[in-house]
Amino acid sequence: MMDEIQHLAEIYQQLTTDVQDLTQKLADLQVEGRAMKQQLATEGHLDLGSMTETLDTFASIEANNRLIDTLNSRYDAAVVRLAHAQLLVPQAYFAKMSLDYGDGPEAFYLGKVGYADVDAHDLVYDWRAPMADAYCANRTGATTYAANGREIPVEVVGRTQFVIDHARLIHAIDSRNAVGDPLLLAVLAQDRTGGLQEITATIQQEQNAIIRESQAPVVLVDGVAGSGKTSVMLQRVAYQLFQHRGDWSADQILIITLNPAFGQYIKGVLPSLGEAEAMTVTYPRLLNQFASRFGLEDMYPDDEQLAAIDAALAQPGKAFIGQVGQLAWDQSDASQSFLLRMQRVWRWLKATDQIPEDLEAWLDFDDFAQQFDLRKLSHLDRLYLLLKLTAYQQNELKSVFIDEAQDYPDAMWRVIRSIFARTELTIVGDPSQKLFGASVPIADYFADRRIVNRQLTTSYRATGAITATFAQYAGPHWAGQIKAVQAQGMAPMTIEPNQLAETLADFKASSTQSIAIITPDATEAEQLSQTIDGQLLTAISQKTVKPGINILPLTLAKGLEFDFVIVWHWQSDYYQDPEFGDKRRYVAASRGTKQLVFVEGPAGK
Numbered sequence: 001m002m003d004e005i006q007h008l009a010e011i012y013q014q015l016t017t018d019v020q021d022l023t024q025k026l027a028d029l030q031v032e033g034r035a036m037k038q039q040l041a042t043e044g045h046l047d048l049g050s051m052t053e054t055l056d057t058f059a060s061i062e063a064n065n066r067l068i069d070t071l072n073s074r075y076d077a078a079v080v081r082l083a084h085a086q087l088l089v090p091q092a093y094f095a096k097m098s099l100d101y102g103d104g105p106e107a108f109y110l111g112k113v114g115y116a117d118v119d120a121h122d123l124v125y126d127w128r129a130p131m132a133d134a135y136c137a138n139r140t141g142a143t144t145y146a147a148n149g150r151e152i153p154v155e156v157v158g159r160t161q162f163v164i165d166h167a168r169l170i171h172a173i174d175s176r177n178a179v180g181d182p183l184l185l186a187v188l189a190q191d192r193t194g195g196l197q198e199i200t201a202t203i204q205q206e207q208n209a210i211i212r213e214s215q216a217p218v219v220l221v222d223g224v225a226g227s228g229k230t231s232v233m234l235q236r237v238a239y240q241l242f243q244h245r246g247d248w249s250a251d252q253i254l255i256i257t258l259n260p261a262f263g264q265y266i267k268g269v270l271p272s273l274g275e276a277e278a279m280t281v282t283y284p285r286l287l288n289q290f291a292s293r294f295g296l297e298d299m300y301p302d303d304e305q306l307a308a309i310d311a312a313l314a315q316p317g318k319a320f321i322g323q324v325g326q327l328a329w330d331q332s333d334a335s336q337s338f339l340l341r342m343q344r345v346w347r348w349l350k351a352t353d354q355i356p357e358d359l360e361a362w363l364d365f366d367d368f369a370q371q372f373d374l375r376k377l378s379h380l381d382r383l384y385l386l387l388k389l390t391a392y393q394q395n396e397l398k399s400v401f402i403d404e405a406q407d408y409p410d411a412m413w414r415v416i417r418s419i420f421a422r423t424e425l426t427i428v429g430d431p432s433q434k435l436f437g438a439s440v441p442i443a444d445y446f447a448d449r450r451i452v453n454r455q456l457t458t459s460y461r462a463t464g465a466i467t468a469t470f471a472q473y474a475g476p477h478w479a480g481q482i483k484a485v486q487a488q489g490m491a492p493m494t495i496e497p498n499q500l501a502e503t504l505a506d507f508k509a510s511s512t513q514s515i516a517i518i519t520p521d522a523t524e525a526e527q528l529s530q531t532i533d534g535q536l537l538t539a540i541s542q543k544t545v546k547p548g549i550n551i552l553p554l555t556l557a558k559g560l561e562f563d564f565v566i567v568w569h570w571q572s573d574y575y576q577d578p579e580f581g582d583k584r585r586y587v588a589a590s591r592g593t594k595q596l597v598f599v600e601g602p603a604g605k
């Protein structure tokens, strides 16, 4: 322990000194940059007299450009180094691995980002580095890890977890002697302040496998409530950015979320991992972004017949539906599908520079509908048809992440499959949390791509008692499989509506704890907010969950979590629905981490 206290003191000292030095260095580089620009401006006349002078002038411009480039890259490197040092100051590392590559044990400290001293000696290793896999995968003894396509043999001799607060070493836990995972339990017992937190220091083995999955372009994760699906998804974003550093940037990653409130809830996780925020978008918004590219108007995601359009496109080609390209159509193979023939026309139009200005005016949508016995095409139908016929793909995005996958309709998967045909996809969901609509077999949409399926069955979020309660409603998909890691805690209670105020007072929640009152719908949330002093969250507001009381409908509470959860009108028709009742109860009861209260009613039911 003394050695570790000493080691931390040295690293902490180095980090804090570096923060000061780098801050100064950046200021100096800025001054130097300004001075250089001024100098170049005064020297910058072009001497284009004789041939030799011209060459000299060009050579000196070249040399100056190189100077500016060097200065810029020194500046950029200092910015990154400063950001990393600042990120590590509060917690320089969270674990130590002793690895033996054949010549005795060597210590490797793992942190949120890697950090080296000026002589390039690694002080802290990035948790995403290949050898850190042996730690995150919880391996001991002789093992291997993959690096640069090779399997590296190594013996994991020791593993220590640390709880660190700046220069203070609070705990050092030797994982070989520890019972369970004390650090995980300590982290899970913390208050929920409103936003999701990164989980780097306590990533579990089955989660690590998903975060680091690199074999297949499509990863489908099916996980019980509170199993860390969203957390794993965000850690995987950070992992992919690290794997492809220098190649991918955060703006090439897209996260599709069910609602804007959820986008707010996950905001901040990636920056806390030292990465830039990824883009988040809801499905309707994504559709509208594509629509505007094709000059189409507002999309209504529900107004569609995409399955029928796909079926029509697969049929042999009938009559041509475009204003230009008749010749290419006539020359195409009539035994081929309508889709292939139209795509051929499109390629020909492109090759001959005849792409019509207004794509919508190019195609006769009514003709198409009539040929294949379809209803009049909606805006979304038209967009989809245009996407398919022009073989449009969004290749600027490298990786797309979809959370709460079970809640998206068939049409969304058809669009996603089509536009992201070459993009990596990570899709996470829980079939038992489906609150509405027909269930869709997601894997079927990606049958032509390599898919890896993974399951998460341990629930981390809640106490044992809460987990056992929501597990009752988990349905056949998870029957008997849900495991809890936390202690039993308090049994859920049931109260009368008139006991609500008193129950809220009893919580004595601290200022960092969050309470949710979950209602069947937005109207009831609004009504309750008139008598209860709390923040109202509705589908249209983009507010974030806050410490204190939040009043919100179940559809918005999805994916979020709170210290205390009160489920309002537990006996309403909404929760008794023969098809979705259990699923709604499962989602509602799985939102709380510490305490769960059911409010009876409405009266008479």
Ligand SMILES: Nc1ncnc2c1ncn2[C@@H]1O[C@H](COP(=O)(O)OP(=O)(O)OP(=O)(O)O)[C@@H](O)[C@H]1O
Pocket (backbone or CB within 6 Å): 184, 187, 188, 197, 199, 202, 203, 204, 207, 223, 224, 225, 226, 227, 228, 229, 230, 231, 232, 430, 460, 461, 558, 559, 560, 561, 590
């Ligand atoms: N390995 C871990 N270490 C620490 N905390 C974890 C870990 N895994 C999950 N958690 C915590 O458990 C809670 C649930 O995680 P998360 O919200 O990611 O689960 P989920 O599967 O997306 O849940 P749901 O489907 O119910 O919305 C979060 O508070 C998260 O921080």
